Amino acid sequence: MTTAPSHGPSIAHRLGRAMLYLFLVIAGAALLVPFFWMVMSSLKQPSAVFSVPVRWIPEVFDWSNYQELWSATGILTWIRNSLFLAVTVTLLQTLTASFAAYGFARIRFPGRDVLFLAYIGTIAVPWQSYMIPQFIILSNLKLSNTFWSVIVLQAFTAFGVFLMKQYYETIPEELSEAARLDGLSEYGIWRRIMLPLAVPAIASLVLLTFVQTWNDYLGPLLYLRNPDLWTLPLGLQGMASNLFDTNYSLLFAGLTISVLPIAIVFLLGQKYFVEGMATSGMKG
Known part of the structure; x- marks a missing residue:
């Protein structure tokens, strides 16, 4: 008498999957622990931030750090400047990148592939190598x-x-091709067909560009010398410039606020971001 073969996962497969999940949980916790400590430190008294032994959760939650941050610093101006730059740069990069990409992907012209490779090759050139000529210009x-x-x-x-x-x-x-036969121009094809179908890729580009511009420190440091033009990274660095008088509870409160817009944008576009990165051949 023969027994029917089992089609369920083997013990080794289940064990390997459980180990994988355990590893992912540990890796996720390792990434979240510094963020958790930063948030908890923003709610501590300044003298309790670097206490020994480390207190992960404050005995008393001190919300006055956020009140003092808004009243005693220029964080509102820094947030406004960062938001203006992040939104403006994101819109421009999305517009120019999607339009140029359509030309390289759908329009055939002499030297297209060479020009594309030359343009993409600029990614490998570090900005530090040409930032001085840019500054002079x-x-x-x-x-x-x-x-x-x-x-x-x-x-x-x-x-x-x-x-x-x-x-x-x-x-x-x-x-x-069907749109061209119907008399639609290349601009119309890009706007009416390509853009609506490329929402996941656009969402990925928007998220990456927003995060990069929001966190950018070196660019604003070189060009924005007026304190009224400072972005959030510059303002927080100004708070931490004096190592002896730095209120680290206040600083961590500012860092916590700086992370919130990125977290919100990522949570809103997470679905499209994953789909766009996978379909664009950027995974792995």
Whole structure:
């Protein structure tokens, strides 16, 4: 008498899966522990931040750190400046990258592939190698110490073009051909067909660009010397510049606030971000 073969997962498979989940839980906890400590430190008295032994949860939650942060610092101005730059740069990069990527993906012209490779090759060139010539050029154009200096430098992105082109190439060419037969221009094809179908890639580009611009420190440090133009990273660095008088509870409160917009944007676009990165060939 023969027994029917079992089609369920084997013990070794279940054990391997359980070990994988355990590893992911430990890795996730390791990533969240510093963030948890930062949030808890923002609710402590300054003398209790670096207490020995470490107190992960304060005995008394001190919310006055946030009140003092809003009243005694220029954090509202820093947030407004960071938000203005992040939103403006994100909109411009999304527009320019999606439009240029359509040209590289759908329009055939002499030297297209060579030009694309040359443009993408600029990703490998570190910004530090040409930031001095850029600074001289922008200073001569009277753009230094204005928001325009940061906006002009970050309005175009080779990585965004690459990301959008990879996604455009997953869209069937037959849709563009049918639109051309119906008399739709290339601009109309890009706006009415490609953009609606490329929402996941656009969401990925928006998220990456917003996070990068929001956290950017070196660019604003070089070009925004007026304290009224400081972004949030510059303002927080100014708070921490005096090592002897730094109120670390206040500083951690500012860091906690700086993380919130990124967390909100990521949670809102997480579904599209994962889908866009996977479909664009950026996974793994």
